Amino acid sequence: MSQKREITISPTTRIEGHGKVTITLDEFGNVSDAHFYATEIRGFDYFLRGMEAERLPFIISRICGVCSTAHILASVKAIENIYGTEITETARKLRELLLIGQIISNHSLVFFFLTLPDFWFSPEENPSKRNIFQIMREKPEIGKEAIELRSFGTQILDVIGKREVHVVSVIPGGLINPLKEKERERLLKMAENACRITKEALTIGKELFEKNWADFKKAGDYRTYYMALTTDGAIELYDGKICVVNPDGEILSEFTSNDYMEYVEEKRYEWTYAKFAYLKALGWPKGIVQVGPTARMNVNKRVTTEFANKELEEFKRKFGSPAYATLLFDYARLIDLMYACERVKELLDDESLTQADTRVKVKPKGGVGIGVVEAPRGTLAHEYVLTKNGLLKNMKLIIPTQVNNAAINLNVKDAAMEFIRQGEIKPGLLNRIEMVIRAYDPCIKCATRQVDENLRVEIRNSKGELLRTLGLG
């Protein structure tokens, strides 16, 4: 009998954080298992215990420098949920702008810097060339537009949040600083240009996508549940209800953020530092659910802005609703971006945005609270338990990458099985595996910030049979 073998891809490239893939082959050289896993951990929710609530939002943003603003917003929402604070309409709009700024800076980075090289170059291209810097050398105007669009997102964060990464102006009760009229006008001017660049990106993206669609369709096509925030069937980022649709696109449940932890549960495996989240009612693995750009398209029927809505209609016409193919994440991300840019214009067009009432006084108290926002990578939830002295007793964070973790692993195994048969590895394996991972834009930084004492570790043998369960609570 020949030996079992293991193939390792490390580090996975053009994604955020430290990832690794291992593929286990059985004695016949066929894939017996494949895992995408996280190799770093920091322990945020453990060492933050005892922290005063007022310092939490700003320290918790250090979970992820890529989507720090989304974490800060979820965090202040959770604290306000405990305090019973109602923020002003002006503050709500400014926070939505910040979240959109985050989505623009993230999505422009992911599209141009991380995934575009996959569409741009043929899979046979020398890997050392398959990156944005090479595209910039060949076509400098693309690099210029990429940076310009990202700069627009970071300008929003800088002007309203007062720092580009880890913003400081958002506090429980609203925002410290109102928006000045000059700032509003300046951002509004930039918004025009951002809309133009996004339309061009959509044209480039769609063209490359159609060219490669036959191949892309093969790379993962799963019927799962989908979850996103929604307001009256339209894409929503900061507020709204959480909606889950089943693989046929029918609404399974719709609930408010307060009930989030009743619907979503998490589990862990011993081979990765990142946990897996799933729908509690359906159990594991039936309740595998996806969040993020495609989920936003699948859960919602419409977008409230004109151009993005047209794009969504076209998307649904072409790929159905729900759309399943994994690589559609990259396409849907561009529709997100379009909505984001149009919505910024809409918000900034409103002169009342510069009103001075951005802050209300908070009355600290203890209790449990949840904050949910739609982060670039999908629905993000923070739950805190505060003592009556306002110190953190416990926290539970469910992060988009944890939700998508299961689907990512399914995709990786599938790709491995397609490319490896009887010990023979077809060329293109590495590229395909990394492309499906990249589509999810996983953020390992986010998914691995925590440890949790009340968890169960499952030990399985190579057949996947459960040997032992260790509870550490």
Next chain:
Amino acid sequence: MKVSVISLTCCAGCVSSFLNAGDALLEILSQDFEIVYSPTFVDLKEIPEVDLAIVEGGVRTFGDEEVIREVRAKSRILVALGICATHGGITSLGNLTSIKKLLEKEYSLSVSSKLPELEDLMYPICSFVDVDYYIPGCPPMPFLIVHSLKRIVSGKTPIRHQSVVCTECHRKIIPAKLDSLYGIYEKEANPETCLVSQGFVCLGSLTRDGCGAPCPRAGFTCFGCRGPADSLLYRSRDIYAFLVKVISKRTSIPEEKVKEELYRNPFIFHTFIFSRFERFKARERVI
């Protein structure tokens, strides 16, 4: 110049900040600055020999340690970018507790040993390798990163910032008469006067400048992400006693009472106290 960009245990905010430099980023990329290795942007799996390595993040696992040693051996100049790389940063808060033990309980019982083992503490990279330049910040501002890198690319030493954040802050220091200190959410700050003299615990008077004081300018206290200023890097200087003096002087609250209030909030110093920066060794290399 061949450049590698490395991420150890961190939040990736420092490289994000570098990418936020806009036109200045385009300018540096068009110069003699070729990023040949970066797991975030480039599909190369092996760490290559380079002229310049930019490292964000600190050492939390033995995996990190292996990487940083290899990077050092293969790089002519090594820059530690951001507070995690220079001081250990926010993850060092885990050094307060026996987090390693807890994590071991969770992971090392497992059948697979595919995950890298944890170090006992979160370390800055200078605990393992020589560092040529330190650019602290959480994250350092884009202009600071780009200016420093530009100087390095053209063979010069980056411009050092040796003073404190107060020198870059517009607020006027007007000593006040207060009874107690305040949290930033407890009252609205006057936009013109020093936050400390209003009773907020702002660390600007201890913290290295070079950031442009964005936080106190926005009405948020400085939290010390640039690390101690030059004058506080002498062994004889007690950072804590110094802060107590500053607060007491600007608020007229007796030193004893200031101490009491600060004790209740140990997290105030997270970037200073809980990090293991070799603070007496490398002053002239901190940018």
